Amino acid sequence: MLNNRLALAGPDGGEVPLPLTLLLLRRGSGEPFYYGVTLMPSASNNPSPDSSVYVFTASFLSEEKKVANAAHELYGHAYFYELKKQGLNVNPNHTRAIIGYGTEKDSLLGELQYPIYGNTNQLLEETIEKMVKESLENYFDRINE
Numbered sequence: 001m002l003n004n005r006l007a008l009a010g011p012d013g014g015e016v017p018l019p020l021t022l023l024l025l026r027r028g029s030g031e032p033f034y035y036g037v038t039l040m041p042s043a044s045n046n047p048s049p050d051s052s053v054y055v056f057t058a059s060f061l062s063e064e065k066k067v068a069n070a071a072h073e074l075y076g077h078a079y080f081y082e083l084k085k086q087g088l089n090v091n092p093n094h095t096r097a098i099i100g101y102g103t104e105k106d107s108l109l110g111e112l113q114y115p116i117y118g119n120t121n122q123l124l125e126e127t128i129e130k131m132v133k134e135s136l137e138n139y140f141d142r143i144n145e
């Protein structure tokens with residue numbers, strides 16, 4: 001943190017502001033999903049302040065959670081960002097949409113349908129799941145040596 005602002009030192013000596021999602025966490029209102037974040041140039045959410053990609057993971061997490069977060073951000077979002085930059089047709093962001101409908105019974109209205117939302121960027125989700133698993137296996141192998 002430089003001065004009184006929530007910022008980190010960037011690679012060129014400049015400041016990189018902490019993303020809003022991590023600021024929310026500091027007030028205790030965040031969810032586990034936001035314990036890590038990747039800032040990518042031109043992103044609509046938490047854009048990078050320059051042309052670099054930045055990965056953050058919350059420092060108060062256990063080593064295991066940090067490993068999982070780093071794998072999620074680096075080998076998911078940052079990796080897909082680089083692949084896209086090199087011309088591959090991949091999306092480095094999570095996408096959500098209606099993936100189905102559920103029903104429930106209401107005593108007055110009868111049977112009601114409600115939408116079920118889920119992650120729809122299948123390739124990213126599968127890659128993240130695989131890389132988090134592999135990183136945790138490597139981590140546990142190393143601490144059990």
Ligand SMILES: [Zn+2]
Nearest residue numbers: 072076077094
């Ligand atoms: Zn993510």
